[in-house]
Amino acid sequence: MPEQLGSVLIANRGEIALRIIRACQELGIRSVLAYSEADRESLPVKLADQAVCIGPANSVKSYRDPQAIISAALAFQVDAIHPGYGFLAENADFAALCEQEGIGFVGPASDIIRRMGDKIEAKKIARAAGVPTVPGSLGAIAQYDEALTVASEVGYPLLIKAAAGGGGRGMRVVESGETLERDLSEIMSEAETAFGDPSVYIERYLTDIRHIEIQVMSDGQSTVHLGERDCTAQRRNQKLIEEAPSPVLDDELREGLAQAAVALCQEVKYRNAGTVEFVFDNIERQYYFIEMNTRIQVEHPVSEMVTGIDLIKLQLEIAAGNPLPLTQDDIVIRGHAIECRINAEDPQKGFLPNPGRIENFRAPGGFGVRLDTHIETGYVIPPFYDSMVGKLIVWGQDRDEAISRALRAIEEMQIDGVTTTAQFQGEILASDVFRSGDFNTAFVAKFLADQVS
Incomplete structure (x- = not known):
């Protein structure tokens, strides 16, 4: 029987905190949520097995305060801390502090976080592994x-x-x-x-590029990839829509990207979940490594939808000291998935954050539709944190069906009381350029400019 963590402190908030809580509960792991005063009435606080307030709304004094989180972990005697994404998820000093205190960290070792977080060092490692760099x-x-x-x-x-x-x-x-x-x-x-x-x-500076990344999971010895995600639809280098697989890769390029990501992990004996990010030159049709994110990504559900594999559960299994429970041959990519990051922002006002009270909320449903969110009717979106209120993820047998399903789900979804990016994302999905698959990272900015003019 594989080893299992008995309890996990979740040092995060919002939809990712809820995502981890659910995975813990399905595995029989006691979930302890560390929350700020601003999140006292949030859904994750209500659904966690236990919850502890670690500080005020200011994230520097709560979610970004290593000592507050470590104190909570020690007080509740948890086996490990899951940092989610953002906040302290890629903070090498925090991971080192967990190691010093004998608390598991659901992620790679602190020295790996430090090395891969330094983009100059990461580029040297990539070159040593034979991975192309810009x-x-x-x-x-x-x-x-x-x-x-x-x-x-x-x-x-x-x-x-x-x-x-x-x-x-x-x-x-x-x-x-x-x-x-x-x-x-x-x-x-x-x-x-x-x-x-x-x-x-x-x-x-490459002027005509796509942003493509490879999801990897590794136990320190063996590494598998779960295919690529195409994150080219973005604004100001912030992702808006992600999809898998990429609409522009052929089999040779796809395999090359995947093997490059695996080689990089093997070079540093990487452990837990990670994402290896590349730019893809549309003109030369060549990919180049740019960085590695040493944590679970916001867009990880895209990979889950096309593989049927729960990445958070895999993280927890590896953190418990278990070897990877699957091989590369066990991973099969089926169909097409699309994720829309739904933010409480106004696209017509420069994506100005729009916090406030959710007067009415209706989640979309139906076959192949998933909504990862922590909001509910009556919930007040606080102004202190990232403006993302949910992630709409859909699956289809092919890209056309996934686009149609996403458009139907956006139309069905209702979030009253605040302005969100959902309608704007629907317009992007419905555009001829997005449907063609032939675009680059400048596409969203041009699309928005054309709307304004």
Whole structure:
């Protein structure tokens, strides 16, 4: 019989907290939810086996406070902490603190989080594993002269990226040498302020790309992949719609991406869930590694829908010390899945957050429809956190059916009291460009601009 965790502290909120609670309950694991004062009346608090308030609404004093979370874990004598995504999920110091206290961390070891979180180090690891990387600097750039040398080798436009950046932050495009010195200085200053690390690196700026990622699971020895997710429909580097499989890959490219992701995991003896992210050059039809997310992703249900595998349960099994319970041959991709991130934002006002009270809520249903959400009628969306209120995930036998099902589900879903992105996402899905599958990361911005004009 495999080992099993007896109890898990969930250091997160919203739909991901609820997702983990449900997985724990199905496995017979006691769930303890750590919540802030702002989330006292939330659905995860109501459904967890136990719940403990760890601080005020300010996430720095609650969800981002390592000592508050560790204290709660020790007080409730849990076996492990599941960080979900965001907050402390990719904080190497927090994972190290768990290790020091003898508390399991549902994720990779702290040194792996640290190494893969440093984009310069991650790029070196990728190269060592034989994984293609975007042409650019081999290490950190500290001086203008170094940047100038890279620019002469790579050519313009360039992309300056903060080594500790993430979530679409800490990046700047340099169109010509006239602004290189100023841009380098400014992005280093911004990186120091935002991430506490001024390190940057430089890459060729690819202008016609897709964003494709590979879901991996590993027990430290064996690694499997669950296929790719295409996250090209995004705005300001923030994903709006994800789908699996990608509509543009052939079998050879698909296998190459997957094996590159597996090779990267094997190189560092990765453990637990991870996502290896690539850019795909539409012109050259070549993929390049950009980063690895050492946590469960927001869009993980897309992979679950096409494989039938519960990734959160797999995480918990690996965290309990068990080997992977499946091999690559056990994983079969069936049909097509699409996820829409439903945010309480107004697309017509620059995606301005729109917190408030849910006056009426109706979830869509039917075959192949899943809604991961923590909202209910009467729930007040707090203004302190990410504006996502749910994820609509649909499955179809093929891409056309998945699109049609997503459109039907969006029409059926009702969220009154706040403005959400659901209608806008429906318009994207219904567009000829999205249906064709032939677009790049600039598509959503152009689509929105065309609507305004």
